[in-house]
Amino acid sequence: MSTSTVSVVVVEDHPVTRMGIVALLGQDERLSVVGQAGTGEDALTLVEAERPDVVVTDLRLGDGMDGVGVTSAVRARRGAPAVLVLTTYDTDRDIVRAVEAGAAGYLLKDADPADIVGAVVAAARGESVLSPALAQRVVARMGRQQADLSAREVEILAAVAQGLGNREIARTLFISEATVKTHLVHVFTKLDVDSRTAAVARAREDGLLG
Amino acid sequence: MSTSTVSVVVVEDHPVTRMGIVALLGQDERLSVVGQAGTGEDALTLVEAERPDVVVTDLRLGDGMDGVGVTSAVRARRGAPAVLVLTTYDTDRDIVRAVEAGAAGYLLKDADPADIVGAVVAAARGESVLSPALAQRVVARMGRQQADLSAREVEILAAVAQGLGNREIARTLFISEATVKTHLVHVFTKLDVDSRTAAVARAREDGLLG
DNA sequence: CCTGCGGTCAATCTTTTGGTTGACCTAGCC
DNA sequence: GGCTAGGTCAACCAAAAGATTGACCGCAGG
Numbered sequence: 096m097s098t099s100t101v102s103v104v105v106v107e108d109h110p111v112t113r114m115g116i117v118a119l120l121g122q123d124e125r126l127s128v129v130g131q132a133g134t135g136e137d138a139l140t141l142v143e144a145e146r147p148d149v150v151v152t153d154l155r156l157g158d159g160m161d162g163v164g165v166t167s168a169v170r171a172r173r174g175a176p177a178v179l180v181l182t183t184y185d186t187d188r189d190i191v192r193a194v195e196a197g198a199a200g201y202l203l204k205d206a207d208p209a210d211i212v213g214a215v216v217a218a219a220r221g222e223s224v225l226s227p228a229l230a231q232r233v234v235a236r237m238g239r240q241q242a243d244l245s246a247r248e249v250e251i252l253a254a255v256a257q258g259l260g261n262r263e264i265a266r267t268l269f270i271s272e273a274t275v276k277t278h279l280v281h282v283f284t285k286l287d288v289d290s291r292t293a294a295v296a297r298a299r300e301d302g303l304l305g
Numbered sequence: 306m307s308t309s310t311v312s313v314v315v316v317e318d319h320p321v322t323r324m325g326i327v328a329l330l331g332q333d334e335r336l337s338v339v340g341q342a343g344t345g346e347d348a349l350t351l352v353e354a355e356r357p358d359v360v361v362t363d364l365r366l367g368d369g370m371d372g373v374g375v376t377s378a379v380r381a382r383r384g385a386p387a388v389l390v391l392t393t394y395d396t397d398r399d400i401v402r403a404v405e406a407g408a409a410g411y412l413l414k415d416a417d418p419a420d421i422v423g424a425v426v427a428a429a430r431g432e433s434v435l436s437p438a439l440a441q442r443v444v445a446r447m448g449r450q451q452a453d454l455s456a457r458e459v460e461i462l463a464a465v466a467q468g469l470g471n472r473e474i475a476r477t478l479f480i481s482e483a484t485v486k487t488h489l490v491h492v493f494t495k496l497d498v499d500s501r502t503a504a505v506a507r508a509r510e511d512g513l514l515g
Numbered sequence: 516c517c518t519g520c521g522g523t524c525a526a527t528c529t530t531t532t533g534g535t536t537g538a539c540c541t542a543g544c545c
Numbered sequence: 546g547g548c549t550a551g552g553t554c555a556a557c558c559a560a561a562a563g564a565t566t567g568a569c570c571g572c573a574g575g
Contacts, residue, residue: 260561
């Protein structure tokens with residue numbers, strides 16, 4: 096950790112938002128933005144070169160590696176910088192995945208600017224920063240452990256989410272309608288619901304679908 | 306319209322993004338940011354006071370008035386400033402509504418910064434700015450005219466999207482199951498689909514649901 | 516080798532949905 | 546007053562979806 100100022104790398108794909116974050120963090124004398132990246136890949140080489148104290152990253156980074164990937168990669172080594180996730184939208188699943196990947200904190204972009212700056216400083220000190228509302232949801236979520244569907248089941252569910260009927264799904268996937276039903280029964284059981292519509296709703300709130 | 310520099314008001318609820326946009330626009334000598342607002346209501350009083358050449362607004366503005374509301378309100382008078390919508394996500398419906406409300410342009414936040422600045426300048430000259438991909442979708446969309454569901458129908462559909470069955474919907478809305486079915490038949494007809502799941506899928510892509 | 520899991524399929528039965536028709540009431544409009 | 550649109554409900558029928566049971570195959574792992 097630096098002596099006086101905290102060095103920060105900002106990872107965010109949208110140029111305008113990236114400028115905003117850099118501007119916000121840069122105007123605080125405790126912080127120093129030493130680099131910025133628009134993709135996950137660039138972020139990793141940048142972190143390697145700059146060895147910042149904190150990495151502030153968005154979750155969605157366009158194509159390629161996402162924020163969770165960046166987090167795990169960055170945190171993989173000892174002496175690694177702290178990672179603070181700063182994102183717009185949030186599903187429970189995103190938050191859990193980010194925290195599991197080693198993020199020190201998770202903030203929404205509509206947070207108060209002062210809170211964001213404060214979170215970066217706290218993260219640099221090794222503290223964990225989760226907004227109370229989010230923290231609550233994370234623990235609530237850890238309890239009901241993530242349903243994990245097989246690849247095929249997700250495929251079926253995605254088709255259902257598009258509004259297809261069982262027969263149509265069977266045709267597009269080249270399997271029998273009976274098989275589609277079998278998969279759906281499994282999906283329903285795993286998601287603890289009893290209709291296709293409810294399955295889609297649940298999958299959405301769990302972040303299993305786009 | 307000003308003599309030399311174009312005056313701009315920025316409307317965006319997320320402080321960080323707002324800072325980014327202001328910073329981006331402010332560093333171009335052709336532009337001058339004369340005000341910024343975090344809500345639609347503030348935006349209107351600000352526009353009234355500053356009489357800018359261009360208003361750059363997000364579509365989603367947290368609670369209260371949204372970007373479309375701001376657009377129509379701002380454009381309601383003669384000699385009104387041009388409105389440029391700058392947003393993150395986009396459904397076809399959002400774009401169409403914004404354009405219909407009188408927006409001169411519609412850009413995504415992941416656009417190149419130079420393009421954004423250029424769009425503001427173009428908007429000030431009274432030109433229309435739509436990214437080609439979006440423009441294509443708008444026209445494609447104008448063709449199949451927007452289905453309009455009654456308030457009750459939307460209510461029913463929203464319940465369906467949450468995964469509720471007809472019986473549950475009937476109970477929560479204090480009506481009979483027969484009525485729920487009737488509404489759904491109307492919804493299906495209007496959306497040109499033949500199942501609840503397909504209705505939800507269609508409504509989503511049309512932006513009729515959150 | 517055997518076990519478990521994922522994927523495939525079939526037959527059967529119950530429940531839910533969707534389609535159709537027709538009806539009544541209310542509110543707003545010409 | 547007649548007309549239309551939205552909301553309410555009922556009865557009935559057809560189709561789709563869901564539940565249950567049982568079976569076969571291939572493959573990874575103990």
